[in-house]
Amino acid sequence: MSDIFSFRGAPGTGWSQPSPILEESEVRKSIPDGISRKSLPGWPRASEPEIVRHYTWLSNRNFGIDTGFYPLGSCTMKHNPRLNERIVQLPGIDRIHPLQPESHLQGLLSIFFEMQEMLAECSGMDSVTLQPVAGAQGEFTAIRCIQEYHKSNGEGNRDKVIVPDSAHGTNPASASMCGYDIVEIPSAEGGCLDLDALRAAVGDDTAAMMITNPSTLGLFEVEITEAARIVHEAGGQMYYDGANFNAIIGKTDPGRMGFDAVHYNLHKTFSQPHGGGGPGSGPIGVREHLSRFLPTPVAARKVREPEDPEGVGDGFWYFWEDVGQSSIGKVQQWHGNAGAVVRAWAFYRRYGRELELMSEHAVLNSNYLRHIIMNPDKETAEGIHCMPAEGAETELVMHEFTLSMAPLKELNGVTGKDVAKRLLDYGYMSPTLYFPQIVPECLMIEPTETESKEVLDQFASDLHSVLSEDPETVTSAPHTTIVKRVDEVWAARNLVLRHPGGDFPGQ
Amino acid sequence: MLEAMGMSSMDDLFSNIPVGIRRAEPLPLPDPQSEEEIWADAQRILGSNVSLDDRPSFLSAGLSRNFVPSVVGMLATRGEFLTSYTPYQPEVSQGMLQAMWEFQTMICELVDLPISNVSMYDASTAAAEAITCAVRVNNRKALQKDIVYISSLVPPHRMSVIRNYTIGAGIEIRTIEHDDSGNLLLSSAESATGSCAVYVEQPNSLGIVDIGLTELKSIIGDETSLIVGIDAVSLGVLEPPGKWGADMVVGEGQPFGIGPTFGGPIYGIFACSEKYLRQMPGRVVGQSWDTEGSLAFTLTLSTREQHIRRHRATSNICSNETLIALMGAIHMSLLGPEGLERLALRVAASTEATKRSISRINSVELVNPESSNFREFAIRVPGSASDALLHLDSNGVIGGLDLGMWWEGMSDCILVGVDERTSEDDIAALHDGLRGWIEEVCG
Numbered sequence: 001m002s003d004i005f006s007f008r009g010a011p012g013t014g015w016s017q018p019s020p021i022l023e024e025s026e027v028r029k030s031i032p033d034g035i036s037r038k039s040l041p042g043w044p045r046a047s048e049p050e051i052v053r054h055y056t057w058l059s060n061r062n063f064g065i066d067t068g069f070y071p072l073g074s075c076t077m078k079h080n081p082r083l084n085e086r087i088v089q090l091p092g093i094d095r096i097h098p099l100q101p102e103s104h105l106q107g108l109l110s111i112f113f114e115m116q117e118m119l120a121e122c123s124g125m126d127s128v129t130l131q132p133v134a135g136a137q138g139e140f141t142a143i144r145c146i147q148e149y150h151k152s153n154g155e156g157n158r159d160k161v162i163v164p165d166s167a168h169g170t171n172p173a174s175a176s177m178c179g180y181d182i183v184e185i186p187s188a189e190g191g192c193l194d195l196d197a198l199r200a201a202v203g204d205d206t207a208a209m210m211i212t213n214p215s216t217l218g219l220f221e222v223e224i225t226e227a228a229r230i231v232h233e234a235g236g237q238m239y240y241d242g243a244n245f246n247a248i249i250g251k252t253d254p255g256r257m258g259f260d261a262v263h264y265n266l267h268k269t270f271s272q273p274h275g276g277g278g279p280g281s282g283p284i285g286v287r288e289h290l291s292r293f294l295p296t297p298v299a300a301r302k303v304r305e306p307e308d309p310e311g312v313g314d315g316f317w318y319f320w321e322d323v324g325q326s327s328i329g330k331v332q333q334w335h336g337n338a339g340a341v342v343r344a345w346a347f348y349r350r351y352g353r354e355l356e357l358m359s360e361h362a363v364l365n366s367n368y369l370r371h372i373i374m375n376p377d378k379e380t381a382e383g384i385h386c387m388p389a390e391g392a393e394t395e396l397v398m399h400e401f402t403l404s405m406a407p408l409k410e411l412n413g414v415t416g417k418d419v420a421k422r423l424l425d426y427g428y429m430s431p432t433l434y435f436p437q438i439v440p441e442c443l444m445i446e447p448t449e450t451e452s453k454e455v456l457d458q459f460a461s462d463l464h465s466v467l468s469e470d471p472e473t474v475t476s477a478p479h480t481t482i483v484k485r486v487d488e489v490w491a492a493r494n495l496v497l498r499h500p501g502g503d504f505p506g507q
Numbered sequence: 508m509l510e511a512m513g514m515s516s517m518d519d520l521f522s523n524i525p526v527g528i529r530r531a532e533p534l535p536l537p538d539p540q541s542e543e544e545i546w547a548d549a550q551r552i553l554g555s556n557v558s559l560d561d562r563p564s565f566l567s568a569g570l571s572r573n574f575v576p577s578v579v580g581m582l583a584t585r586g587e588f589l590t591s592y593t594p595y596q597p598e599v600s601q602g603m604l605q606a607m608w609e610f611q612t613m614i615c616e617l618v619d620l621p622i623s624n625v626s627m628y629d630a631s632t633a634a635a636e637a638i639t640c641a642v643r644v645n646n647r648k649a650l651q652k653d654i655v656y657i658s659s660l661v662p663p664h665r666m667s668v669i670r671n672y673t674i675g676a677g678i679e680i681r682t683i684e685h686d687d688s689g690n691l692l693l694s695s696a697e698s699a700t701g702s703c704a705v706y707v708e709q710p711n712s713l714g715i716v717d718i719g720l721t722e723l724k725s726i727i728g729d730e731t732s733l734i735v736g737i738d739a740v741s742l743g744v745l746e747p748p749g750k751w752g753a754d755m756v757v758g759e760g761q762p763f764g765i766g767p768t769f770g771g772p773i774y775g776i777f778a779c780s781e782k783y784l785r786q787m788p789g790r791v792v793g794q795s796w797d798t799e800g801s802l803a804f805t806l807t808l809s810t811r812e813q814h815i816r817r818h819r820a821t822s823n824i825c826s827n828e829t830l831i832a833l834m835g836a837i838h839m840s841l842l843g844p845e846g847l848e849r850l851a852l853r854v855a856a857s858t859e860a861t862k863r864s865i866s867r868i869n870s871v872e873l874v875n876p877e878s879s880n881f882r883e884f885a886i887r888v889p890g891s892a893s894d895a896l897l898h899l900d901s902n903g904v905i906g907g908l909d910l911g912m913w914w915e916g917m918s919d920c921i922l923v924g925v926d927e928r929t930s931e932d933d934i935a936a937l938h939d940g941l942r943g944w945i946e947e948v949c950g
Contacts, residue, residue, distance in 0.1 A: 001802060004609050004840055011845035015576070020849075020856030021931055027852050030859040032718045032879050035746050040844035041616035048578055051840050055606070059587040062594075062602030066586030080590050083542050088768070089580070092553025095560045098770035099568055099908055101900060104557035108769055111552060121534060133628045133771060134826035136813070144671055170825050172818035177639075179675030182818040220523040249534075251521050256528040267826060275830025276603040277593040277625070277790065279772035282826075312555045329667035333569065333631040334770025346549060352539040363520045368508045396523050421598065430596050435814070453508055481598040483797040488597075491795035491807040495784075497622055498612040 002057045005499050007046035014046050042501060061482050062276070063429055069455050071369075073400045073432035073444025074168065074216060076246050076268035081350070084271065084343035093342055098334040102319050106311040108338065109318035111345050112299035115283075118348055122355065123242075123262050124255015125285030131295045131336040135243060138263030138282030139174035139210070144328045145286060145293035146208050146237045146261060147178055152293075152326065155235065158207040162236070164193055166217060166436040171210040171241055180207060187438055191217040191392040198230055206236035213257060214244050214398035216436040216444070217391055218366065228258025237261065237290075245269045246448070247363055247399035250356025254285075261286045266337075270344035281340030295331050296323035361449035362399040365456060369447050370401045372460040380461075383468040386411045391439040400446035402439045409441055412471040416441035419466055421485065422477035426462045559767065563933035564905040565861070567883055567924020568712075569630065569662070570770065571740070571762040574928055575834070576841050579764060583834045593790070593829075597805040598797075604804035607829065608792040610836040617742050617839075617847075618756040619749025620778040624789035626832040627775030627824070630759035631665040634706060634736055635672035636788040636822055637755045637777065641704035641732035642678055643786045643821070648730055650701030654679045658691060658707045661736075663913050669706075683707075689715040689875040691723070699727050708736035709748065712913075713922065714858070714883025715875060716745065724752025732783075739763060739776060740927075741881045743851025755779040763842075764834030774828035774835065785811065788822030790829075850927055854882050857929035864938045865923065870945045874920055883924045885910060885917075888941070890948045892921045898947065899940040906937060 007013075020027055028036070046054070064070070070077035088094065092107055102109065116128040132138040143161065150158045161175035162183045172182045183201050188194035192215065202209075209231045213221045221227070228238045240254040240262035246269045254262045266272045266281035274280075286294060300321035308317045351358055376384065391402025405416040420430035420443060432444040447456060466474060478484060509515065521529075540548070559572045566572075583589070587602060594600030594607075607625040614623035627633035638655050646652055657669070659682040666680075673680065683699065684692050691707060699705045705727050710716045724733045735748035737758035748756050761773040779787055785808070793807035813820040842850060858880050865886055866873055874885035888895045892909040899906035911918030923937070 005612070011843065012849075014841040014843055015846040015849075017846065017849050017853065017927070020853045021860050021929070022856040024852060027856045027859060030855055030879060031744050031881075032716060034718050035716065035721060035751075037742065037744055037746050037848075038750075040848055041613070041742070041747075043613055043616060043843050043847065044840050045843040045845075046840055048841065051837065052578060052582065054840075055582040055837060056585070058602035058606050059582070059585040060602065061605070062587040062591055063596075063599035064587045064590035066590045070590075070592070072592055075592055077590075077592060081542075083546060085584060085589075087546070087549040087553070090549065090553045091558035091560055092556040094766040094768050095558040095572070096556055096769040097559055097564070097566045097570055097572070097767045097905075099566055100557065100559075100905065101896075103900075104905075107552040107555040118536060121536070134824070136823040136825045137628065137632075140671075140823055144674075147675075169813040169815070169817045169820070170823050173813035173816075173820040173823035176818040176820075177672070177675050177823050179677065222523060222525055225525070225528060248524075250530060252524050252528045252530055256530070273589045273830070274592045274826075276588055276591045276600075276607075276833065277829035278827040279829075279831060280826030310555075312552050328671055330631070330664050331668060331671055332771065333629050333664045333668060337771035338769035339772050342549075342553075346545050349537070349540050349545045349548070350542070351536075353534050353536040354539050355534055355536060360517050360520070364508055364517065367512060367520060371512045396520065398523075420596075424596065424599050429592070429599065433595075478598050482601055483598055483799075483801050483803040485798050486597040486803045486805045487795045487797070488805050488807065491793035491805050494793070494795075495807065496794035497608075497791060497807075498615050499609065 002054045003504055004044045004046065004054055007044045007050050009045040009047060011045060014048055014051060068427045069451060069459055070429040071431050071445045071447050072429055073446040074243055076446060076448055078271055078448040079450040080271050080273040081347060084346045087346050088339045088342055093338060103309055106318055109299050110312045111342060113301050113318055115341055115345050116299060119264055119283055120285055122249050122253060123285045124253035125262060126288040127291040127294060128283055128285045129294045129298055130283045130341050131332055132282040132284060133332050133337045134280040135263055135265045135282040136170040136174055137331055138284045139170055139241065140177055141295060141331045142239055142261040142263060142284045143175050143178045143208065145290050148293045148326065148328055149290055150207055158205055160205045161207055162201050162209040164211055166215055166438050167210060168241060168243060175210065191215065192219055193221050193223060193227055195223055195226060198227055202230055202234035202236060204235060206231065206234045208237040208239050210239040210241060212241035212244050214247050217402050218397040218400040219392055219394055220398055224257045243268060244399060247359055249359045251359055261290055266340045266344040271347040272340040272343050279337050279340055281337040292324060292326040293328055294323050295329060296327040297321055298323060358449050365447040365449060365451055366397055366399050366401055369445065369456045369460060370397055372457065373463055376464050380464050384464060385467060391442060400444060403443045404439050405441035405443060414471050414474050416443055418475045418477060419443065422466045422474045424478040425480045428459060562903045562905060563936040565907045565923045565925060565937055566905050567926065568908045568922055569759055570767040572767060572926045572928060573762045575764065575766060575838060579834050579837045582837055583830060588833060589830065594806060597803060601804060604792050606833050606836055608794065608804050610832050611792060613836060613839045614776055614778050617747065618778045619747035620756055620780055622781065622784055623778040624787060624791050626828040627777050627789055628828060629773050629775045630736060630757060631668035633757035633775030633777045634665060635669045637734045637757050638669060638673060638704055638706060639676050640783055640786050640788060641734060642676060644783055645703040645730060645732060649703050653677055654681060654702045655704040655706065656681050656683050656699035656702055658711065659684050660711045660713060661708060662712045688877045689713050690717045690719050693719050693722060693726060696723060696726050699731060702731050704732040704734055706734040710738055710741060710881045713875065713885045714880040715878040716881050721751040738882055740851050740854055743847040744855055755783060760832065760835045763838040765831050772828055772831050774831040786821050788824055789827060853927035854925065857925035857927065858882055861923060861925050861929060861934050864934045868938065868941055868945065870949060871941055883922055885920050885922050887920050889945060891918055895921065895944045898944045902940045902943065904936050904940045906940065
């Protein structure tokens with residue numbers, strides 16, 4: 001293996017830097033004696049070519065959308081256009097400090113303003129902040145706004161947030177961090193929201209309900225407006241988890257469904273690359289009654305006066321608007337993940353007013369893939385030991401769908417995890433595994449709009465092959481990956497969380 | 508494809524959406540654009556901004572106008588890294604897992620603590636979640652339950668983040684004051700004994716290197732966490748907080764890996780001692796083996812996290828800043844120990860040289876003339892800081908931060924921030940600009 005800490009060249013191998021602008025002895029005098037560092041950190045001493053090879057070697061041991069089909073449900077792993085990477089290298093964003101005066105920032109402020117407006121329009125909300133830097137932080141921010149809203153109405157005693165049992169784990173975690181107790185309601189048979197359970201759960205202690213639509217089963221919650229009515233009647237607020245926003249843009253929006261607040265995942269819907277786990281960006285939108293609680297500041301504009309400097313040349317002067325006394329303040333120390341905002345801007349500009357095509361193709365791909373998986377031709381069907389079950393009995397799904405491997409497990413012991421690991425051998429990233437937890441042995445599949453029919457046909461065919469294979473081959477998978485199944489229990493028991501120094505691996 | 512499913516139009520796919528909530532009218536957005544049109548627009552629009560590289564700049568305040576070696580971005584944006592998801596499938600994610608395990612090691616070495624996660628959103632959320640973590644660990648035994656003490660020089664935007672993150676846990680924040688030289692009042696730090704945590708920054712927000720902080724742990728005792736916010740580059744010359752009793756170290760990783768990039772994406776450093784391991788936020792990579800006995804890496808301690816523990820998770824963090832942490836790891840690998848030291852010496856030299864130059868101007872005072880500084884220092888100018896900065900701006904110099912934006916009573920003070928790239932010409936431009944301002948105000 002390549003081990004970065006095995007490079008122990010001469011000092012100064014990997015860098016060239018100018019000298020300090022004062023003599024070193026003089027500089028040392030400016031550092032108090034009692035606190036100067038005695039021994040330098042044990043970092044590698046590697047040359048640039050050694051580093052290039054090390055990280056290239058590592059990248060070859062990693063699987064991205066660029067490597068192959070990535071049907072990871074709820075994560076919207078769509079193609080990341082490379083133009084967007086080029087744009088964020090421009091000095092007009094890369095070399096900008098957020099505390100520069102507005103006269104230096106007209107371009108960025110105009111993009112922030114345009115993105116606020118675009119997101120508000122697509123979601124049916126009145127105001128948007130781009131400050132939260134991840135979906136979970138967006139949830140947290142919106143629930144904090146709702147918390148302050150209730151307090152301002154003298155209803156700070158509302159201490160419960162309702163989430164369906166199919167919700168993303170971040171929903172209850174975010175509400176809990178705000179100090180709320182969580183009321184989890186079971187889904188109805190078929191996986192949709194159970195209105196009777198919701199009626200039983202709401203009360204004068206309800207602060208909010210958090211829900212995504214389409215649900216994590218890929219189902220459109222057809223009774224969503226009634227759910228909103230029930231929650232509002234009890235005095236609660238409706239929060240829309242935007243993880244599945246890719247399914248509905250231009251077709252409907254959370255505002256029409258009755259929501260008061262929503263977060264957007266720019267790293268899902270708007271193609272900010274996931275980067276191995278981040279960065280993300282989780283702006284939120286709210287209806288007018290929540291606007292004054294948003295984090296501060298937001299981008300605003302006015303018609304340019306003749307004495308104003310030129311700006312971006314669209315006739316407006318852009319500025320930061322303080323949200324005011326009721327604002328919850330800051331959730332990130334600057335203005336959010338501006339790089340993600342600019343990439344998302346470049347992404348949406350490609351579609352413009354045709355943005356709904358994105359959702360149409362995502363939903364088409366999802367339904368088509370589900371259809372061809374569940375309806376193999378006769379010859380293929382004969383070879384299959386056991387077909388998976390639908391995660392939800394439904395005619396139509398939205399941008400993603402779930403399959404249950406429970407019938408396989410019952411027949412020959414092959415689990416959802418086994419199928420997922422076997423798909424790695426076929427050159428795919430595995431679907432999302434064991435989520436939502438209400439579907440036994442669940443695989444959750446989201447093809448996104450950027451895959452072709454050919455890719456979907458091949459994937460269905462390969463999944464059918466897995467279902468036809470000798471169970472032993474599947475349960476012992478993967479066979480062709482760089483490492484075989486990794487012992488997660490050993491990792492958790494031994495907790496080797498850093499390089500131990502010296503030659504590694506040891507014996 | 509529609510035909511294969513027995514459908515005739517795209518509308519059939521959306522027939523589950525009730526008619527009453529369908530959007531009838533098209534989105535009022537601009538016409539679709541081609542790649543070259545978007546690129547032209549981006550160049551024009553972003554080109555209207557003033558970049559820090561266009562002129563002498565002394566604006567830092569927690570972000571660095573750094574130099575990032577060319578190889579960093581080129582390697583980190585290789586598609587296999589850039590377009591991958593969280594490495595939940597270790598068999599096909601060994602590259603990112605190992606890179607993050609190496610990152611954890613480099614951070615541990617930098618701050619001298621045994622455990623690091625794979626990044627927080629930024630320095631402020633890292634500080635905030637360190638505080639809530641400390642309360643979870645210490646509250647049961649604490650004499651001052653649900654109480655933490657924070658230096659009064661922690662800047663207000665960070666305090667605002669901390670308040671948002673601590674309000675739900677019912678944490679009360681008390682402040683520890685500083686003396687006239689900007690050093691923490693150790694006598695008032697004694698009142699923090701028995702509380703859950705103390706949070707201080709070294710250097711503090713005025714750039715002051717406070718040697719007294721090295722005594723803080725012996726004052727507050729073992730049962731109260733000492734959380735230290737750092738300037739990561741400063742640890743090339745300053746003793747790491749792990750050596751002087753810090754239980755947790757947090758800070759901004761941005762100087763290693765990425766430009767100031769309008770404040771994001773950047774990444775927060777989070778490191779701690781073993782006591783906090785099971786209550787810490789964020790993802791952690793551990794070493795393990797595969798079924799054939801080959802070395803392998805995997806995410807571990809996941810039972811702390813939201814996707815498993817849901818509302819009982821130690822944090823809601825899911826997406827983090829892994830790719831930027833990867834850029835940091837590559838940058839740190841290039842520097843090596845001596846490169847880090849050189850970088851820190853360059854920043855220290857810029858600080859000292861700028862301070863000397865400014866202190867020669869009559870009518871401009873150093874706010875803390877006795878202090879040692881790293882990267883930043885505060886000056887007091889005649890008139891208002893905002894007017895002085897406008898004057899400098901009109902002379903093509905970004906002069907620093909108007910401290911009146913942070914603290915009442917400092918509206919005649921500027922926070923001057925330097926970096927490794929500050930040149931003698933830059934310093935001369937600031938010097939001349941300030942003299943020009945003095946002439947304008949004092950005649």
